[in-house]
Amino acid sequence: MSHTPAxxxxxxxxxxxxxxxxxxxxxxxxxxxxxxxxxxxxxxAGVTPTAFYRHFEDTAALGVALVEETLGSLHGLIAAVxxxxxxSEERLDRSVAVIARHVGAQPAHFRFIxxxxxxxxxxxxxxxxxQLRRFAEEVACALGQEPGAAGWSEEDLLMxxxxxxxxMVITTSTLLEAGPEGEAEVVRVARRRLRLVTIGRAHWLDExxxxxxxxx
Amino acid sequence: MSHTPAxxxxxxxxxxxxxxxxxxxxxxxxxxxxxxxxxxxxxxAGVTPTAFYRHFEDTAALGVALVEETLGSLHGLIAAVxxxxxxSEERLDRSVAVIARHVGAQPAHFRFIxxxxxxxxxxxxxxxxxQLRRFAEEVACALGQEPGAAGWSEEDLLMxxxxxxxxMVITTSTLLEAGPEGEAEVVRVARRRLRLVTIGRAHWLDExxxxxxxxx
DNA sequence: CCGTTCGGAGTACGAGTGTTCACTGACTCA
DNA sequence: TGAGTCAGTGAACACTCGTACTCCGAACGG
Numbered sequence: 001m002s003h004t005p006a007x008x009x010x011x012x013x014x015x016x017x018x019x020x021x022x023x024x025x026x027x028x029x030x031x032x033x034x035x036x037x038x039x040x041x042x043x044x045a046g047v048t049p050t051a052f053y054r055h056f057e058d059t060a061a062l063g064v065a066l067v068e069e070t071l072g073s074l075h076g077l078i079a080a081v082x083x084x085x086x087x088s089e090e091r092l093d094r095s096v097a098v099i100a101r102h103v104g105a106q107p108a109h110f111r112f113i114x115x116x117x118x119x120x121x122x123x124x125x126x127x128x129x130x131q132l133r134r135f136a137e138e139v140a141c142a143l144g145q146e147p148g149a150a151g152w153s154e155e156d157l158l159m160x161x162x163x164x165x166x167x168m169v170i171t172t173s174t175l176l177e178a179g180p181e182g183e184a185e186v187v188r189v190a191r192r193r194l195r196l197v198t199i200g201r202a203h204w205l206d207e208x209x210x211x212x213x214x215x216x
Numbered sequence: 217m218s219h220t221p222a223x224x225x226x227x228x229x230x231x232x233x234x235x236x237x238x239x240x241x242x243x244x245x246x247x248x249x250x251x252x253x254x255x256x257x258x259x260x261a262g263v264t265p266t267a268f269y270r271h272f273e274d275t276a277a278l279g280v281a282l283v284e285e286t287l288g289s290l291h292g293l294i295a296a297v298x299x300x301x302x303x304s305e306e307r308l309d310r311s312v313a314v315i316a317r318h319v320g321a322q323p324a325h326f327r328f329i330x331x332x333x334x335x336x337x338x339x340x341x342x343x344x345x346x347q348l349r350r351f352a353e354e355v356a357c358a359l360g361q362e363p364g365a366a367g368w369s370e371e372d373l374l375m376x377x378x379x380x381x382x383x384m385v386i387t388t389s390t391l392l393e394a395g396p397e398g399e400a401e402v403v404r405v406a407r408r409r410l411r412l413v414t415i416g417r418a419h420w421l422d423e424x425x426x427x428x429x430x431x432x
Numbered sequence: 433c434c435g436t437t438c439g440g441a442g443t444a445c446g447a448g449t450g451t452t453c454a455c456t457g458a459c460t461c462a
Numbered sequence: 463t464g465a466g467t468c469a470g471t472g473a474a475c476a477c478t479c480g481t482a483c484t485c486c487g488a489a490c491g492g
Contacts, residue, residue, distance in 0.1 A: 032336035035251035051440050076357035114334045159408050192375050200416030267470045
């Protein structure tokens, strides 16, 4: 009951499909998706332009597939990191380290995400936004199950999750700009930022209580 | 002693230059700079392709000019907002309101910045990064001159300034995605986020002191 | 085993691209 | 006023692009 019972036919099809994805990713290192040509991709992948249509309708569709490939496999990973360590300085370091490791391992994928998050291709933007929203929800859910989250509203948890996710994205693109030699410094600053947010989180309810008294 | 003593010649030149910039900005609403064609711009501006070279060497150079036009006039504005209000909830609201107003007034400019901040054109990325770094320094400087900043290191001030600037950028792009009808909700969440950071800021030194004891 | 399916090749088309060149004519300035 | 500057023109260059055809041949399924 293998998950890939494909015959020779489908295997080859998937192989060239992957070749197209890889070629596109390599080309996208120095340009953005909206300027990526169909022929350009097929040339780099070693197939004819017409073959492209057997796999994707558009370069936009290829972009969406790249989004899935990059972010689809990351779900659960955040929750795992948040769960395996307690609410402490250690968890913060672990989170940043995990990000740095992933970015270092496959920089092209994350550069693509950072670039197209606000890029010119609508469907790709939407796909990235959807994935990031899911991440934010996962983080919010994970944080909500901790003792420190007592008294937090659903909305505030989501706000906090979004804050963490956005900072994750910022950190990845900063890491990419800095390159391997600047990684240590970027990690240092990212940790400081996260620590500040964590401190704010710890005192959030005090302030909210004050707010309730002062405003209502 | 006018600041623009230009003759008819230079006036016309500046006029078509501005026409090129405006046309490019309009076209960039639905695509990114790396896919923007020189001819496309000149067609929209109502001039011949050759005329383009009288003003810019590249579409990349045009992009850099757009960055200056958008962000160059914003310096000092942040410092002004931070200075005119005390360290309070009011300042926070004012800051977000100023951002929302600017984005609402010239959405195309800010969409351009958000899109090209991590876009495929190197020089433009560099120009945006340089401007944002200046913003971060200005914010850090403004915060450093306040009573609440006693005991803060230069580096931490810069970290904080960068945090605020990055959130300003995130907020602008979120505003753009949400459109006018979703503005109120985005503003609400942005204020909450800023408040959380502000709370963290207020308790930063306590934590640092603990840290000093625990670590060193 | 044999007919069908289908991933991919090859060719061709029209449209659009960046860049160069010689040229024009209105503005500038001595 | 007359020579010179220069923003903008128009035609031509040698490309690349996306897409629509027809066709091939290996893998498939009954």
